[in-house]
Amino acid sequence: MAIIADPKTGKTYKKEIPAERMGSLVGRKIGDEIDGVFFDLVGYKLVVTGGSSIDGFPMRSDLQTQGKKQILVSYKKGYRGKNGIRKRITVRGSIIGSDISQINLKIVQYGPTPLEEKKDDQQA
Incomplete structure (x- = not known):
């Protein structure tokens, strides 16, 4: 599943990704630019901003692993406890693997047709 954020309107759109297309995303990193044709969005450019695994662990951009x-x-990044206290948490690396269930994307370049006119999109 892909969650596509539209910075102009502030809306997000949910789009299902078939399993055969999901395989071509394996190996991409957070921050990589993806062509919108992959998601049936002609003319759009999207950038990967994050995601989560099947187990629910979030991706983290500063871990260069899969x-x-x-x-x-x-306290500053990833934990909202008291100041000075540290906690051990489980996170995923920034490289997309086969066990990623959700990918978060942001629109960088817009195509000729607005995203709201796409009928198969669902607003998240």
């Missing part, structure tokens, strides 16, 4: 890791985080 699997899960347990990292120690402080």
Whole structure:
């Protein structure tokens, strides 16, 4: 599943990705630009901003790996506890693998037709 964010309107759209197309996303990283034709959006350019795995672990942009890791985080990034306290959490790396269930995308370049006119999109 792909969640596509539209920065102009502030809306998000949910789009299902077939399994055969999902395989071609394996190996992409957070921050990579993807052509919109992959999601049936001709003329659009999208950038990967994150995602989550089948188990529900979020992707983290500063881990350059494909699997899960347990990292120690402080208050500033990834943990909202008291200041000075650190916690060990499990996160995924920034590389898309076969066990990613949701990919978050942001529109960078718009195509000729507005995203709202697409009939098969669902607003999330």
